[in-house]
Amino acid sequence: MKSKHKYFNSLLLAASLSTAAVTSSVAATEVPLEEDGFEIVAYYGDKLEDRVVVVDVNNMTLKSANATYGTDPYPVDKAGDLDKVYAVTRGSNSMDVIDSQTFEQIGLVELPHYPRSAEAYNAHMRLQLVTGADKPMASLIDIDTDTVIASVGENIVYEANGDYGGSNATGHPFWFSKKRFALIDRPNRTIHVYKVRLKRNGEYKVTELSSIATPTAVHHLMQGERKRIFYALAEGSAQNNYAPLVIKYKMQKGVLTELAQTSLAQDSIEVMGSHHANMHPDGQHMYIGSTEGNLYVLDTETMTIVKTIEVGLGAGHTTFAPDRNLAIVTNHKDTFVSVIDTTTHSLIKNVTVSGAQKNGTILQSHTSLVSPDMNYFYAFATDNGIFFELDLNTLEVSRTLETGGTPLQGVFLCDGQSCSGM
Template identity: 35%
Template structure:
């Protein structure tokens, strides 16, 4: 029988026990500490924390050895691993992973997680090695628990119930000032934002957690748009001090040293740069043009241009896409590497994707070779690689090498933005080194009653389920696409806001934020059932500017460690806003000024 009904009462009772020398037989010493594992208190979970091990008690209490990691398990199922750097005395480990919390709530003996979760000892006999997510598996677990534990009265909890309970638990922890693993992380980490102010031609540097402007760095160029991190393989989570600054109104990339917040070099180009893509193995950087259909390749080790392809001709004013869509008057789409020596030039004016191969010669010079040109139904915005969407191409005849599958081709997806009398579309592409890119499937983004001439798509947002794409259209419709079906299909639509475009998905919870670039509000989505949770107002622009001006910035965006807060820049108003996703409102604004367009959030250890 459970005796403690709330997080606060469980914590207080456990602290009293510790103070009186009661509780766990392994009392805290100089080399150990006490923590609590909660979604409400979780009892009966096995933990191993260095030399300390046991079962969490009725308060969720566990004992850990200092400077050792912790693992929480039910039988052979690992629920959570916690790094030693996070553990401090009286830490609360909040089980905020929806799938894990749902599993634990289903195991709860009395089926009522609001008074705590008690996991029966018979649960460790379950024939499982991973956290179950399938309803059928959870139903089998419920049947097994009933058969093996006469006191089990639990049930299979729905995902919606789990998320509602997690939201309530998060609020209870906050109200009781209980530090969680996310607070411990935030105390040792700092997030800085580097964003381009295209009006004042500078990069602003912001301390995100403290909502404070740290620095502003003038470039001396025109339309300073974004600062993008140059990060190569092997760097792990270490922040790279080098960034490239895109100046969309000058023939220049500036090199920013973020350790000193100074510009160390300017790289001259034959065109105005739009954006970059880093090939992480080689360190080569592709830069596409905003005014000309050109791409340059930069060696980031020396910050020098080693190759340039495309036509040295201004095409931006006559681009054939919709002028009102974000990239409607830009010459190129975003650059992209197909592999370590193949890249693309996305020519928006001529509606084609050109694949090139770059080769280093014996004299250390570089040469490029055109592989093919692919005509597209409308101007293309960008490509999405396999590490995002999870699909593989055709297998080679020899099935495996060193235990890994070998593939003769690679799958990419592309955003075709739409044009006059042409609906936008999702393009599925296949790449081979010999033939370049070809279209293997196309899904038109259309809905009855919507004219192609009021639509326009500039980004595909692939969810972490590696099944679903959120596709926002300029007039405000969010299309939910199943890209794993053959052919691809639209499974539902949701009303978002004007300029619906980018989506940022939370890593551990099934929540995503849709950015409505020309509206006052963001749209928060439940990504499990693709329903709207809320529209949250972030901008205070006049109503007559909705659908006209760029209110909400382009990437990047940032979630707090605990998932409660969402940070984003407002372009037109020149602000950074902190959105409370629980209270569904803006709780803090930092007025910076200018027109803040695009940039990077960089997390670093103190």
């Protein structure tokens, strides 16, 4: 059955909180769903405890913390428009299928590779694209049957090539259009373009259209303001003397052509490495975090860096609150988030959201959310196992929920009239 839920994924990613930094949390109170209100539930993969953590965001309560069948759950992604989510267990050849109403496991998606991420849904074809963690492969999932209808790429386990960004064999899954998708091959530093079509006999045919080499491994692709313009974030490679860079492409007849590239090199390349980039609400600027602690502001029209903002170590994802002209930067290796004025591209404040590292993982989660009313920012203090709420009026932490474990990445499901259009 189709769900009323709207979902927010992360590639908008977030933050962390510990009792060492916050001595008390606001008690949770029941929040009724008003006519124009909303209810939000967050689903996160917890690799430390091999479970999926489910949080009632409105009431800051733990709804569920069930073990996964597969090992090393990392992201949790919404399964199309259905009342289920996929727990992406990066240590298994499968993904858990979880009922988003009962929070129980209801099946498995068997895969020819370990899954990396599965957030890319094609509503036109009702297909979910999941990329590989151990092999440079991608699989297309029929969301109604939770089965693989096709897989592409090399069925070979690769070692990491030394580029920044770790050992994952692929980048994030991405659809260029209704019928074309990308496979970001990290070990071979290549972007492949594929086309999928449904034949009259009900079978799917997948064809590789083109490929293009990249200077370093690419983390993810982004749609530009114009239909055929796309951007790739290349993570950087100290051993090959490459700083992180943004590459601008044009897609024509299934072929990517490079238009320009911009290096972030303003510091020692040895300490640089870029994890994520996010488009500014104005459609022209891009915010790019780098591990040395800078946020770079790129003008995508001129492909020039127009501002460098000092933020926190491990600067990664940026989450925007457009109605407030604010952006919240996740600093994966630091104890605070950085709040940015998006009109002047300047730092307003660093807000402590995490205590010291104690479990050996990132301090702030990959996934975050700004509430539909633009009043609150939500994320996990991953290493401390604490979900937190940041009040965007006061720019202070307002409530917390301790779950334990290390919830890393997930999805927010929002129910209510205010969720539409987000």
